[in-house]
Amino acid sequence: MKRNLGLIAGALVVSAVSVQAQNAASDPQCASSLPSPAGPAQQNACNTAIDLFRYMAPQLGQSIAGGNATLGQGGSLGGPGHFAVTVRGNAVMGSLPQVDKYDPTSSSRTLDTKNQVLGLPAVDAAIGVFGGLPLGVTKVGGLDLLLNGSYIPAYSGSGVSVKVPNGSLKIGYGARIGLLQEGLLTPGVGFSYMKRDLPTVDLSAKTGAYGGQFDVTGLEVKTTSWRATASKSLLTIGLALGAGQDTYDSKAAIRASTTALPTGASASVSQSVTRTNYFADLSLNMMVAKLVAEVGMVQGGKIDTYNTFNGKAADASRMYGSVGLRIGF
Secondary structure, eight states: HHHHHHHHHHHHHHTTOSSOOOOTTOOTOOOOOOSSSOOOOHHHHHHHHHHHHHHHHHHHHHHHHOOSTTTTTOSSSOOOTOOOEEEEEEEEEEEEEEEGGGTTTOOOOOEEEEEEEEEEEEEEEEEEEOOEEEEEEEEOEEEEEEEEEEEEEEEOEEEEEETTTOOSSSEEEEEEEOOOOOOOOOEEEEEEEEEEEEEEEEEEEETTTEEEEEEEEEEEEEEEEEEEEEEETTEEEEEEEEEEEEEEEEEEEEEEETTEEEEEEEEEEEEEEEEEEEEEEEEEETTTTEEEEEEEEEEOOOOSSSSSSSOOOOOOEEEEEEEEEEEEE
């Protein structure tokens, strides 16, 4: 994840190199620290900096949200005394714009991209609160408390630094309602709501090519997700299917200071994207532990960009996967 953030930092801050003067005519989210009007190259750089934020933020959001709130679980756990703890890694089949090839003076509005896996480790916990009401051979209305922890370490190297001013750990929370309790004859069916956020991150990079300092401060990615899930254990194998919706709310401030612009210039950016999420889990049951693999896809949402991107567009569908070890009772 440190390498991923370093790559993202480079994508975001190098794009701000030529933001030597900006105005709101380029993009409503462009902000200027200079009174002079902007030329075409400066407007292009400002628009591209915002495009890169819009391109990368949903990928970060998906790496946090993942798929199933509890890997391999469909319905509720069964009430007090039941719990599940999962250590998992999420990986999004992402892509990074090649900003090292970007020329703000060019009339081209197409940016190349390359494939890049974006990963994030996480810990999930589910605690049974209410077992539900009996209904024939099953129960309905069970309730679980859901918790999540995302961790990003501080990092410094290769001219890029990652700082976490509010701490490296961010706790997420939510709940799951069991529509059907899994039993011998019935699947587990549930509905969950979860809020997961990326720890606030400050990114900075120095580049000898431009003799400057480039910063992304207060980078926040907040996600809210709902899921409808169903699962069934078949002896040593378990299956789960689910679908739902994610909303990624993100914001940051981008600042560039170069030898040509020692006073610096900045852009404040924000974005909200809602996407549909589908996934399937396959688990290997080992008594109190389960080894779970998940594959899923997100799609939908509309992201308008000034530039076009060779490869995947900012709002293109993306595959993701998760692998985790779940321990519970």
